[in-house]
Amino acid sequence: MTELTGGSALPQERRVVTAIPGPKSLELQARRTATVAGGVGSVLPVFTTRAGGGVIEDVDGNSLIDFGSGIAVTSVGASAEAVVRRASAQLANFTHTCFMVTPYEGYVEVCEQLAELTPGDHAKKSALFNSGAEAVENAVKIARSYTKRQAVVVFDHGYHGRTNLTMALTAKNMPYKHGFGPFAPEVYRVPVAYGYRWPTGAENCGPEAAAQAIDQITKQVGAENVAAIIIEPVLGEGGFIEPAKGFLPRIAEFAKDNGIVFVADEIQSGFCRTGQWFACEDEGVVPDLITTAKGIAGGMPLAAVTGRAEIMDSAHAGGLGGTYGGNPVACAAALGAIETMRELDLNAKAKRIEEVMKGRLTAMQEKFPVIGDIRGRGAMIAIELVKDPETKAPAPEAAGALAKACHAEGLLVLTCGTYGNVLRFLPPLVIGEDLLNEGLDIIEAAFARL
Numbered sequence: 266m267t268e269l270t271g272g273s274a275l276p277q278e279r280r281v282v283t284a285i286p287g288p289k290s291l292e293l294q295a296r297r298t299a300t301v302a303g304g305v306g307s308v309l310p311v312f313t314t315r316a317g318g319g320v321i322e323d324v325d326g327n328s329l330i331d332f333g334s335g336i337a338v339t340s341v342g343a344s345a346e347a348v349v350r351r352a353s354a355q356l357a358n359f360t361h362t363c364f365m366v367t368p369y370e371g372y373v374e375v376c377e378q379l380a381e382l383t384p385g386d387h388a389k390k391s392a393l394f395n396s397g398a399e400a401v402e403n404a405v406k407i408a409r410s411y412t413k414r415q416a417v418v419v420f421d422h423g424y425h426g427r428t429n430l431t432m433a434l435t436a437k438n439m440p441y442k443h444g445f446g447p448f449a450p451e452v453y454r455v456p457v458a459y460g461y462r463w464p465t466g467a468e469n470c471g472p473e474a475a476a477q478a479i480d481q482i483t484k485q486v487g488a489e490n491v492a493a494i495i496i497e498p499v500l501g502e503g504g505f506i507e508p509a510k511g512f513l514p515r516i517a518e519f520a521k522d523n524g525i526v527f528v529a530d531e532i533q534s535g536f537c538r539t540g541q542w543f544a545c546e547d548e549g550v551v552p553d554l555i556t557t558a559k560g561i562a563g564g565m566p567l568a569a570v571t572g573r574a575e576i577m578d579s580a581h582a583g584g585l586g587g588t589y590g591g592n593p594v595a596c597a598a599a600l601g602a603i604e605t606m607r608e609l610d611l612n613a614k615a616k617r618i619e620e621v622m623k624g625r626l627t628a629m630q631e632k633f634p635v636i637g638d639i640r641g642r643g644a645m646i647a648i649e650l651v652k653d654p655e656t657k658a659p660a661p662e663a664a665g666a667l668a669k670a671c672h673a674e675g676l677l678v679l680t681c682g683t684y685g686n687v688l689r690f691l692p693p694l695v696i697g698e699d700l701l702n703e704g705l706d707i708i709e710a711a712f713a714r715l
């Protein structure tokens with residue numbers, strides 16, 4: 266058990282002993298409402314006491330099965346042994362010096378690991394930051410500095426963060442952008458290969474969508490004006506859309522032919538989540554720059570931009586950084602998380618989760634026509650719900666109702682998608698197979714009752 270759950274001491278079981286949320290959570294929720302800004306939401310207002318392996322324990326003594334990993338963060342579990350050990354040791358030595366004032370080895374070691382693990386055998390360098398949005402912003406700074414160009418191309422359904430520049434890069438208005446403009450200029454959005462909704466069908470989608478995207482870039486922006494093309498190799502918040510085959514390699518080739526920096530935003534899809542270290546490996550795409558965060562440090566805030574040394578070095582000395590970027594405790598946690606990923610072979614675990622989930626979900630789809638599409642890779646799996654499999658009209662109410670039903674039974678699931686009609690499953694990669702199946706039983710029962 267200890268090994269399977271990455272060292273979590275928590276009993277790996279679902280336990281529902283009160284209504285969810287229970288009375289103590291409701292009390293805390295009242296205090297929260299009085300003092301926490303209303304714009305900061307929570308999927309499920311159940312207040313956490315401990316979490317680890319595949320479960321989250323709350324103040325009322327409930328133990329929930331975790332199919333969210335704090336949005337694809339705690340892939341190694343929320344209290345993985347190596348993360349706790351290394352971060353605790355670092356915490357006792359020093360919490361901070363600021364790498365820009367006096368450096369420390371942990372930062373360098375994380376950059377060495379990133380150079381080794383990311384695709385491509387070219388010379389690589391990295392810079393570390395605190396959040397995914399900050400990494401994406403810095404990728405844009407670096408690409409502009411290298412190319413001496415300004416335009417940035419992003420895609421329909423893309424998500425890249427909530428800071429001003431990354432709001433501009435993000436596709437969806439509500440809730441991410443609404444009322445928060447004006448947004449940064451020189452950002453252009455083009456079509457992505459969304460196979461399930463492509464008018465001429467999924468088979469034609471990859472090459473057709475790539476041709477449309479490239480046509481728009483050349484006609485509306487001018488390839489020679491583009492500093493960077495930024496894409497998530499599997500789109501996260503936009504609905505776990507895997508760009509149809511051929512799309513990513515074609516866009517990467519176009520970028521290369523035109524001196525454009527190709528940036529893979531692997532903040533959600535990276536670090537074993539899809540059954541590979543990085544999702545872009547699936548079609549052999551080697552990005553110029555890659556942004557990482559979420560799964561990198563077992564729950565501690567850390568983010569990185571990694572890429573070709575000559576691009577990374579193009580920013581002038583002192584041009585990149587930040588007070589906390591690459592915090593020593595977060596770096597120690599990252600080294601513990603990466604150690605856990607290697608030792609427990611979490612890529613293999615993610616592939617096994619895919620096998621179990623897709624098997625069960627495919628059987629459900631035969632019974633429940635509301636399940637329009639099953640997609641994703643590894644432990645990044647989603648189902649898109651529709652009112653009718655022919656028209657594919659989105660069914661966000663069904664997704665909301667299903668999530669609610671799962672929560673009441675002690676299974677934490679998340680929704681996503683441009684139309685709000687996608688249920689996404691992001692269990693910690695260390696979840697036990699019994700819990701995984703119990704979670705899927707709950708989903709199946711919820712569909713039966715819908």
Ligand SMILES: *Cc1c(COP(=O)(O)O)cnc(C)c1O
Pocket residue numbers: 395396397398399401424425426427497501502530531532533534558559
């Ligand atoms: C979550 C996410 C971000 C933003 O990361 P934060 O740490 O929330 O700033 C950027 N890109 C992708 C693909 C993400 O999933």
